[in-house]
Amino acid sequence: MAASWQSFWVERLVRVRMRPHALRPIDPQWVRTNMGRPRVARRLMARATGARYAHLPPQHTWVGGERLEGATYAQAQGPTVLYLHGGGFIGCSPETHRSLAGALAQRLEAQVFVPAYRLAPEHQYPYALDDALGAYRYLLEQRQVDPSRLIVAGDSAGGGLALAMLLAARDRGWPLPAAIVTYSPWTDLAATGASLEENSDRCAMFAAVTIRRAAAFxxxxxxxxxxxxxxxxxxxxxxxxxxVHASTDEVLRDDSVRLTEYARAVGVDVELRLWPRVPHVWQFFSGVLPEARESLADTQRFVRNHLRSRQP
Known part of the structure; x- marks a missing residue:
């Protein structure tokens, strides 16, 4: 699959923005302040998707007596998506992921709920997992979402968190969703994938050391x-x-490849696509990047196929 000319420029713009920080010590406060900035660019990204979706008032769940906010993006009364945002467990929010959540809401004609789980290093494991489980249980019990009409999705750290949440949910005997969608999931915080070193210079956003430092938080x-x-x-x-969608050039490539191998080995139906010369979680750029639009169209096809197969 040949890369588009747009990917050449998007990859370089992301590299200019992110690579200078890849080898430096991580400051979580800096990440929270600057990830998703400037706000004008984020608004333009949301508009560029062409999505026409409602941004509903914040929803909330309670976990361990604490109230947690989340944003809901809705296009129609179709399926429900629980989307866990990325950010290395230290940054990002429902607001930084508004353009991506909105694009999914439009494509899937769905309600997309994005909870604001608690972040490290102030809240280390298992806080994010507890919050994700709380959001999942909230949708099942309080919102009465039918599991056969529920999709669980996430990107990067959120993709890994989505999978960990469903492992914990299954072990508790809770019903599982109709399907899972992950974009560049971070599935191995032990940092053992060969692509960490192979792509440490090629990745537009991170180096191997970035991943190991973020994991420690x-x-x-x-x-x-x-x-x-x-x-x-x-x-x-x-x-x-x-x-599972990932870039051939990102340091987390093998987190997706090995996930696919292990899940298929126990009989799970997994579709893996690797995309050349695109940055980590390139789906954000659907307004300008053909590969992002193709990834979202592939998500739409996948979800519709598996919702039909799960109809009672």
Whole structure:
């Protein structure tokens, strides 16, 4: 699959913005202040998607007695998507992911709920997992969402968190969703993938050291090979179909490749697509990048196919 000429410029713009920080020590406050900035650019990205969606008032769940906010983006009364945002467990929010959540709402004619889970290093594992489970249970029990009409999705750290959440949900005996969608999921906080070193210079956003430093903020004293931390080490038996998209050039490529291998080994239906010369979570750029639009169209096809197959 040949890369588009637009990908050449998007990759370079992302590289200019992000690579100068890849080898530096991570300051979580700087990440929170600057990820998704400037706001004007974020608004333009949202408009460029062409999405016409409603941004509903914040929803909330309670986890451990604490109230957690989340944003809902709705295009129609179709399926429901629980979307867990990325950000290395230290940054980003429902607002930074508004353009991507809105594009999914439009494409899938869905309501997309994006919870604002608690972030590290102030809240290390298992806070994000507890919050994700709380949001999942809220949709099932309070919003009465039919699991056969529910999609769980996420990007980067959120993609890994989505998988860890579903491992924990299955182990609790909770119903699983109709399908799972992950974009460049971070599934191995033990940082053992070969692509960490192979793509450390090629990746437009991160180096291998970036991933290891970010993992330390979230892990605390947790075992990095625990399936609820790093779902790569989990047993995916009984999981619903998965769609996994990643870039051939990103450091987290092998987190997706190995996830696919392990899930298929226990009978899970997994679709993996690797895209050349695009940055990490390139789906943000659907207003300008053909590869992003194709990824979202592939997501639309995948979701519709598996919603039909799960109809009662």
């Amino acid at each position: 979230y892990l605390g004293e947790a075992d990095p090979r625990s399936p609820y931390v790093s779902p790569l080490y989990g047993d995916f038996s009984g999981f619903p179909p998965m769609l």
